[in-house]
Each structure stands twice: as structure tokens, then as C-alpha cells.
Amino acid sequence: QKEVEQNSGPLSVPEGAIASLNCTYSDRGSQSFFWYRQYSGKSPELIMFIYSNGDKEDGRFTAQLNKASQYVSLLIRDSQPSDSATYLCAVRQGGNEKLTFGTGTRLTIIP
Amino acid sequence: DAGVTQSPTHLIKTRGQQVTLRCSPISGHKSVSWYQQVLGQGPQFIFQYYEKEERGRGNFPDRFSARQFPNYSSELNVNALLLGDSALYLCASSQGSASNQPQHFGDGTRLSIL
Numbered sequence: 001q002k003e004v005e006q007n008s009g010p011l012s013v014p015e016g017a018i019a020s021l022n023c024t025y026s027d028r029g030s031q032s033f034f035w036y037r038q039y040s041g042k043s044p045e046l047i048m049f050i051y052s053n054g055d056k057e058d059g060r061f062t063a064q065l066n067k068a069s070q071y072v073s074l075l076i077r078d079s080q081p082s083d084s085a086t087y088l089c090a091v092r093q094g095g096n097e098k099l100t101f102g103t104g105t106r107l108t109i110i111p
Numbered sequence: 112d113a114g115v116t117q118s119p120t121h122l123i124k125t126r127g128q129q130v131t132l133r134c135s136p137i138s139g140h141k142s143v144s145w146y147q148q149v150l151g152q153g154p155q156f157i158f159q160y161y162e163k164e165e166r167g168r169g170n171f172p173d174r175f176s177a178r179q180f181p182n183y184s185s186e187l188n189v190n191a192l193l194l195g196d197s198a199l200y201l202c203a204s205s206q207g208s209a210s211n212q213p214q215h216f217g218d219g220t221r222l223s224i225l
Contacts, residue, residue, distance in 0.1 A: 004153075034213055043201055043216045044154065051211065088153050097144055097205060098167050099214060101153030 003027060004091050006102035015111050019076040023089030023102055026070065032092040033065055033072045037085045038104065044088055048074060079109045113138065115204050115217035123223045124192050132187045132220045136204030142166075143185040144214060145177060146201040154201055160185055161207065189222075197224045 005024045013019040021035075032051050036044035048063040050056045050072065056063045062075040072091075076083055086104040116135045124130055136143050142161045146154035159167035160179035179185045183204075189196055199221050203214035 032211060032213075036216075043199070043219045046213050046215060049213045090153075096167050097142055097159045097161070097214065098156045098169070099144070099146075099154070099203075100156070103151070103153050 002102075003100050004089055004102040006087075006089050006105045008103055009106040010108050011105055012108045012110055013079050015079060015081060015109050017079055019079045019083065019107055019109070021074040021076075021087050021089075021105050021107065023072045023074075024070055025072070025089075025091045025100075027091070027093060027100075028067075028070065029093050030070075030091045031094040033063070034090040034092070034099065035061075035063060035072075035074045036088040036090060037083075038088055039085045047087075076107075081109045081111055083107060084109045115202055115215055117200075117202050117217040117220050119220060120218065121221045121223075123225060125225050126192055126194060128192050129188065129190045130192060130222060132189075132200050132202075132222075133184065134187070134202030134204075134217060135184045136202075137215060139206065140204035140215075141183050141207050142205045142214075143179055143183065144203045144205075145185070145187045146203065146216075147171070148199045148201060148219075149197075157187070192224050194224050197222060 035047045050063040064073045088104045089102040090099040144159040145157040148154040156169040158177040199219045205214045
């Protein structure tokens with residue numbers, strides 16, 4: 001079992017719709033959860049981070065965390081073509097800085 | 112404020128050579144981490160340094176080494192390069208070790224081994 005799992009996609013969503021990206025993790029000791037966006041040929045860019053169970057909203061983005069189910073998700077509302085990218089889920093245990101990444105989900109917003 | 116800066120942006124080497132990659136963290140950030148990202152995969156953790164001390168090491172061979180300087184900048188060294196070392200090498204900085212603050216990535220160094 002991979003430590004952090006994501007559907008590789010591609011996930012195609014019409015412009016203006018809600019894109020839902022999912023991530024599961026295996027280590028119950030994980031404490032911090034991050035979503036990064038990566039455009040082709042570029043480096044990862046931090047979108048959201050969440051530490052507590054529940055929802056965290058920032059503009060069009062909402063991160064959701066359920067530690068009991070070991071599940072974290074990212075919702076993108078009013079999807080735009082510029083949201084087309086690979087979205088990386090990353091998990092960090094407490095006490096160190098090491099991020100464990102999933103393989104990423106490729107999202108395509110269709111105009 | 113400047114973000115994480117890495118140099119060089121691109122590098123081409125041949126098998127067996129050695130390479131040094133450089134990273135300057137965001138001003139005020141004391142922790143630097145290095146990651147390797149091969150095409151189609153997520154970044155893999157190589158090292159973390161905080162206050163010039165190694166605080167974490169990933170599952171990479173001893174050919175990989177790193178250090179952090181008093182100004183918190185860092186270098187990653189890779190010896191005896193192999194074709195499989197071709198990847199995007201990413202540096203990330205954060206405010207402190209286990210600070211619970213997110214890491215921010217530089218633009219990376221794309222290393223190609225011929």
C-alpha cells in the first residue's frame with residue numbers, strides 16, 4: 001500500500017463546475033496535510049494546508065480533512081481553464097519536515 | 112520578498128560525474144529540504160536541514176549529500192551520477208523544523224544525465 005494515494009486521472013471538469021480531488025494516506029500519525037498545484041514543467045505551488053478535521057476555505061478552494069477515514073480532499077469551485085494542472089497531495093508527520101507526496105491528479109478544465 | 116531561489120536552472124552531465132545544486136531559502140526561513148521529482152511522480156524527500164544540522168534523510172544512496180551554511184542557504188551534492196539521477200531537483204524552505212508551517216518550493220534544477 002502506498003503511503004499517499006491519489007487517482008492519477010486525468011480528471012476532466014467543465015468550466016464553471018466543481019472539481020473534486022481526493023487523497024488517502026496510510027500513516028495515522030500524520031498531522032499536516034497540503035495541496036500543491038504543479039503546472040507542466042514548473043515546480044509545485046502551495047494551494048492549501050489543513051491540520052484539523054473539517055473544512056478550510058480559501059477563495060474558490062476548500063480543503064476537507066477526515067482523520068478517522070484517513071482522507072483529505074480539495075474542492076475547486078467555479079473551475080477555470082487556468083486551474084488545469086497536476087494537483088499533488090502531501091502529508092507530514094509531526095516532529096519533522098518530511099513531506100510524503102502522492103503521484104498527483106491531472107486535472108483538465110474544459111472550456 | 113524573494114521566494115526560494117535555486118541554481119542552476121538546467122544542468123547536463125554525463126554518467127560518473129559529480130554535481131552541486133544550490134538553494135537560497137526565503138528570508139527568515141531556517142529549514143531547507145531537498146526533493147527529487149522524476150517525470151510522472153510526486154517529489155521524493157532527500158534531506159532536511161535546520162540550523163546547519165541534518166534533521167532528516169530519505170531513502171537515497173550515500174552518493175547524495177548536502178549541507179547548510181550559516182546564512183541558511185544549502186547545497187545538494189550528487190556523486191558518481193547515474194542515468195536514473197535525471198530528474199527535477201526541488202528545494203523547499205520553511206520557518207523552522209517541525210514548525211507546522213508549510214514548505215515553499217523553488218523553481219527547481221532540471222538535471223539531465225547523458
